[in-house]
Amino acid sequence: MNDSRPNTTNSGDLAPLSAYEKAATEGIDPRCIPQNLDGVPPVGSDIVSPHYSDEHNGNWRILFERQMELLPGRAGTALLDGVRILGMDSSGIPALSDLSAALEAATRWRLARIPGLLHEKDFFTLLSKRLFPSTDYIREKNELDYTPAPDCFHDMFGHMPMLTHPAVADFYQLFGQSALHAKGIQRTYLERLHWFTIEFGLIRQPNGLRVFGAGIISSKEEMSNALSDRVEVRDFSLESVINQDYEVWHLQPILYALDSFDQLADEFRHWSNRQGIAA
Numbered sequence: 001m002n003d004s005r006p007n008t009t010n011s012g013d014l015a016p017l018s019a020y021e022k023a024a025t026e027g028i029d030p031r032c033i034p035q036n037l038d039g040v041p042p043v044g045s046d047i048v049s050p051h052y053s054d055e056h057n058g059n060w061r062i063l064f065e066r067q068m069e070l071l072p073g074r075a076g077t078a079l080l081d082g083v084r085i086l087g088m089d090s091s092g093i094p095a096l097s098d099l100s101a102a103l104e105a106a107t108r109w110r111l112a113r114i115p116g117l118l119h120e121k122d123f124f125t126l127l128s129k130r131l132f133p134s135t136d137y138i139r140e141k142n143e144l145d146y147t148p149a150p151d152c153f154h155d156m157f158g159h160m161p162m163l164t165h166p167a168v169a170d171f172y173q174l175f176g177q178s179a180l181h182a183k184g185i186q187r188t189y190l191e192r193l194h195w196f197t198i199e200f201g202l203i204r205q206p207n208g209l210r211v212f213g214a215g216i217i218s219s220k221e222e223m224s225n226a227l228s229d230r231v232e233v234r235d236f237s238l239e240s241v242i243n244q245d246y247e248v249w250h251l252q253p254i255l256y257a258l259d260s261f262d263q264l265a266d267e268f269r270h271w272s273n274r275q276g277i278a279a
């Protein structure tokens with residue numbers, strides 16, 4: 001599944017439409033249409049878990065087992081550590097309140113339950129407060145291989161493990177704070193940066209190239225594609241990433257590899273300061 005959360009929406013200045021917004025204008029799946037939050041979403045221990053059917057827990061089990069099988073030798077150490085720290089397993093869909101408590105203990109991030117894809121302002125506002133927005137519904141059985149919109153498998157298994165890493169945790173909060181101040185082309189730059197790191201990032205480890213982006217981690221197809229010779233892997237530099245366009249609706253032909261998560265956090269902090277959008 002592909003998911004570009006920071007939708008560049010029409011909130012005043014004339015930024016281009018995000019890939020999802022373009023899709024929405026073309027009548028694609030309504031789950032891809034960003035929503036505004038209706039009030040303050042429940043956070044942490046205030047989140048009440050829904051009752052999941054056996055089929056939905058079974059969908060989680062299939063997805064979890066399938067992806068976990070693909071991770072050894074492909075996923076970065078930080079991600080594998082994160083899955084363990086958060087205590088996810090194949091027994092069923094985790095409670096957001098439990099995941100939030102584990103995340104808070106690791107890096108002081110907490111979870112907010114949200115109804116679906118969010119408009120950028122709500123999304124960035126939550127990130128700026130060290131709150132990660134997550135859905136609590138899972139894709140249906142006929143969507144296990146591909147779902148066009150984020151579900152809780154993507155949010156939980158794809159995104160949350162990396163938020164247990166201190167450098168990523170700090171980067172992502174500053175990303176949210178900076179995005180609230182970004183205007184015009186800066187918003188497009190941030191959307192691309194998010195895409196090529198949080199969603200589709202690779203990292204070089206002593207034992208080789210590994211994946212950490214949520215769009216890869218939560219997708220069987222993207223996982224198989226990401227480390228294959230069908231992909232051109234470029235060395236990460238913030239300047240080259242923010243100038244690289246991408247398309248949401250097919251497997252990614254170009255990816256970027258970080259040397260470390262500190263590299264991402266440091267380059268972004270300097271860049272956002274220079275741009276005058278840092279918190």
Ligand SMILES: [Fe+2]
Pocket residue numbers: 003004005150154158159199214215
């Ligand atoms: Fe995502």
